[in-house]
Structure formats: structure tokens, C-alpha cells
Amino acid sequence: MAIKLSSPSYGELEIQAATRVLQSQVTSMGYETYMFEQELKQFFGRKDLNVLVVNSCTAALQLALQGIGIKPDDEVLLPSLTYIATFQAVSALGAVPIPCDVDDECFIDIDDAKSRITSKTKAIIPVLYAGIENNINAVYKLAKRCDLHVVEDAAHSFGSKNTILRDGILCFSFDPIKNLSCTSGGAIVTSNTDLAHKIQDLRLLGVIGDTERRINGERSWDFDVKEQGWRYHMGNLCAAIGRAQLSRMKFISNIRRSVASRYVNELNGLNYIRLLPINYETAIPHIFPIIVNEGLRNDLMQYLLSRGIGCGIQYKPNHLLTYFDRGYSLPNTEKLYSQLLSIPLHPMLSNDDVTIVIDTIKEWAVNV
Ligand SMILES: Cc1ncc(COP(=O)(O)O)c(C=O)c1O
Known part of the structure; x- marks a missing residue:
């Protein structure tokens, strides 16, 4: 195709960052991952936020849902018009994604979503399709009234000023064609520190307190695991590329x-x-x-x-x-x-x- 539909933009800075990590021989999770999280926090400009980077937005959504307590057979409302990843993140937990209609702005139709609430409904995922979030307050209102959790699929919205002002659970994508790309990656952003601590462990196979050890360049030889975790953390190589992209x-x-x-x-x-x-x-x-x-x-x-x-x-x-x-x-x-x-x-x-x-x-x- 002479003119591509989508493409990342990797330049000298990304190449230098990748080279730096490869030369260090430390490509697994560590210093670069930690720095990427700190720099994202600065970028968002909110000190109260916890930022956890993982290896995709699909992983971010799954971990966020698990973190808030979504269990097998729970129902989660979401717009049918979304990338397959949003649905798979729900079903990966054994929960049931309930497809909802969208309005003319491609945003989840609140009345349709409301009509699909049952005693099993535990959460709603508004997808910020193409960055559209004009009706997001209606989602939070519905969630409050019906006692639902909200996890935002903000895969399309990295960098949006309004998205980051909300006090929600936001999941971003850093896949190759997103606003920021680190070849493959994602982030969970939340001001809920207890939730963030839980997700920190879940992303590292459930190993308790492993994040701190890895940032210090150590491995866990003696540890405990208390629930199902996943190998969803982000390594230094992707994080270093993400840092370079963030600076651009x-x-x-x-x-x-x-x-x-x-x-x-x-x-x-x-x-x-x-x-x-x-x-x-x-x-x-x-x-x-x-x-x-x-x-x-x-x-x-x-x-x-x-x-x-x-x-x-x-x-x-x-x-x-x-x-x-x-x-x-x-x-x-x-x-x-x-x-x-x-x-x-x-x-x-x-x-x-x-x-x-x-x-x-x-x-x-x-x-x-
Ligand atoms: C709306 C939406 N949600 C989730 C995802 C999944 O993101 P990732 O590829 O980082 O897992 C994407 C990726 O294209 C997406 O467009």
C-alpha cells in the first residue's frame, strides 16, 4: 500500500534505547520498567496516580478486572463495537462479556447497557473508541446507581487530557500503532493504591512483592503466591522504547x-x-x-x-x-x-x- 492505514514512528531515540538495553544484557523487568512508570506518572501530571505497565492492554484489562474482584460467571457490560481484545480480557477470567449497542458516536448506549443489567452484572467497560468520551459521565452515573465497577478501555486515548482527569481505572495500549508504542505494551492507571498493589503482584505470576526485587536487579528465590497470577509484566526492552516514545x-x-x-x-x-x-x-x-x-x-x-x-x-x-x-x-x-x-x-x-x-x-x- 502506498499510503498505509497505520504505522508506528520509531526513530533514532528508540533505536538508541533498544541498543542500550540489549548491550546491558538485562532485557527483563527492571530499571527501565520502573523509570517508564515514573515518567508516565510525570506525563499525566497527577502525583496521586499509580501507573503499572504490562505487556499489553489486553493484559491490563484482564488484570484490572481481576483486581476489582471479577470472578467466573460474573457479567461485564461492554460495547460490541470494540476490538476483540476487550471481550477476550473478560472471558479470560471465566466472566461473561455482555455485548451492548452503541450510540451514533460509537460510544456504549447507556439505555441498552442498563436494560442488560442482571443480578450477575458486576462491571461496565466503556471503550473510548477513537478517543470519544462525550457521554462518559453517564457511564459513571449508571455504575454508581447500580453498584457496578467501571474499567475504562482507553486503548485509543493515550495522551487525552480529559481521560486522565477522571478518577477511574484506565487501561492504555502501547501496541505498535497506538499513540505511544513500545512494540507491545499497556498500562493500568488508578488512584486506588490497594488495587495497584494487588495488580503489581498479579502481573508477576502472583509472586508477592516481586516488583521491588526486580527493580533492584534481584530475583525471588523464596516467595509466596496467594492467587492466580499471570506473566504479564513489561521488560526493560519495551519500557526503554516506551520512554523514548514518551519523550517524543x-x-x-x-x-x-x-x-x-x-x-x-x-x-x-x-x-x-x-x-x-x-x-x-x-x-x-x-x-x-x-x-x-x-x-x-x-x-x-x-x-x-x-x-x-x-x-x-x-x-x-x-x-x-x-x-x-x-x-x-x-x-x-x-x-x-x-x-x-x-x-x-x-x-x-x-x-x-x-x-x-x-x-x-x-x-x-x-x-x-
Ligand atoms: C479498543 C481496544 N481495546 C484493547 C486493545 C488491546 O490492546 P493491546 O493490543 O495492547 O492488547 C486494542 C488494540 O488494538 C483496542 O483497539
Whole structure:
């Protein structure tokens, strides 16, 4: 594809960081992991937050759910329109993901979620799809009223100013194409220190107090384990790359924001497409999904692909997958699924690339 849909941006700093760790021969969890957590905390600008890095956002979600006490057969509400990872994180604990519809902004539909609450419902996961969180307060209100935990899937929202101001449990992704990438990684961010301590052990196979020993370059030879844990910690190599990316966050977010604002300025109001209401003043855009009029999405997709422009469908709704099908349909999710099309957004795009994407979409809209 001449213009990719998504891409990381690794430069000299990331290469130097990886080389430094490889030369040290200490690639497992240690000093770099500790420093990455400290620097993320500084980046968020809130001293009260605990930041725990792990090897993916999928792991972050699973650990957060286990940490708040989600058990087999508990039900967890979440929008069907999300990456498969959100669902798998719930089912990995033996809990049951309950797919909910989304509203026109691709955010979990509060009324639909409410209608699916049973005596087994213990938590709700709002997914900040494309950084959209306009209705997040309604999730917290519902959760308070119905005594549910909230775990936010903020995989798309690293760097968003509003997300980090909330007093929730946030799970970020640092996979290769996210706003910050350390090749593979994630983070759980919470002001709940007891929860953070619990997750610290869970990410290291449940070994109690292992984080401190590893940061000091030691191993645990005599230890105890009190519950099921997982090998989900982040090693020095990924953490060092993450630190380098974090130091370039301003540069990376400026490009993402400037690409997105060109799309907004030049595509808004165009026939046959609708844009999502994302606030790019506060959010750093991770993906740029457009909503194409019914029946035309595949036509635009083929038009772009045949001209070397990468695009994709984010995401196939999870209730349409055999494993997560619960025998009911979700009308708005299914409608959006037939209309959504993500267009290129990443830090390696040049101005010319963006012009080509915009002109090609405009050309399609004239000729369709
Ligand atoms: C909405 C959402 N949730 C969770 C994940 C999982 O993140 P990771 O790949 O870091 O496990 C992703 C990754 O694409 C995602 O887009």
C-alpha cells in the first residue's frame, strides 16, 4: 500500500534505547520498567496516580478486572463495537462479556447497557473508541446507581487530557500503532493504591512483592503466591522504547492532530460521509473512522484501496463472532459496522499523503 492505514514512528531515540538495553544484557523487568512508570506518572501530571505497565492492554484489562474482584460467571457490560481484545480480557477470567449497542458516536448506549443489567452484572467497560468520551459521565452515573465497577478501555486515548482527569481505572495500549508504542505494551492507571498493589503482584505470576526485587536487579528465590497470577509484566526492552516514545510525544501528537484537523476541515460536510464528534483540542486522535452513507462504504473502500490508500473497518462487532454471540442483535452497532471506514492516520504521513487521501475521497464523492 502506498499510503498505509497505520504505522508506528520509531526513530533514532528508540533505536538508541533498544541498543542500550540489549548491550546491558538485562532485557527483563527492571530499571527501565520502573523509570517508564515514573515518567508516565510525570506525563499525566497527577502525583496521586499509580501507573503499572504490562505487556499489553489486553493484559491490563484482564488484570484490572481481576483486581476489582471479577470472578467466573460474573457479567461485564461492554460495547460490541470494540476490538476483540476487550471481550477476550473478560472471558479470560471465566466472566461473561455482555455485548451492548452503541450510540451514533460509537460510544456504549447507556439505555441498552442498563436494560442488560442482571443480578450477575458486576462491571461496565466503556471503550473510548477513537478517543470519544462525550457521554462518559453517564457511564459513571449508571455504575454508581447500580453498584457496578467501571474499567475504562482507553486503548485509543493515550495522551487525552480529559481521560486522565477522571478518577477511574484506565487501561492504555502501547501496541505498535497506538499513540505511544513500545512494540507491545499497556498500562493500568488508578488512584486506588490497594488495587495497584494487588495488580503489581498479579502481573508477576502472583509472586508477592516481586516488583521491588526486580527493580533492584534481584530475583525471588523464596516467595509466596496467594492467587492466580499471570506473566504479564513489561521488560526493560519495551519500557526503554516506551520512554523514548514518551519523550517524543509532543512531536507525535502534533502530527496526529494536524492530520486529523485537515481531515475535519476538508471532509466535513462532504456528500455521503459523516464525521464523528471528536474534540482534538483535548484528545490525540488514534484512528480516523468516517461514516459512509448506507450501501456505499464498500464502494469507497475499494476506490481507496485500488489507488494505494490503506483503509479498514474498525471493528467487526463481537456479538457477530461465534464465541461471543448471545443470540440477540444490536441494531445501531450492525448499521455502523456496515458504514464505518477508517482512513490513514499515523505520524509517518506527509502533508502530500494527506492531500492525496482527501482529494481521492472528494473525487469519489463527485463520481459516485
Ligand atoms: C479498543 C481496544 N481495546 C484493547 C486493545 C488491546 O490492546 P493491546 O493490543 O495492547 O492488547 C486494542 C488494540 O488494538 C483496542 O483497539
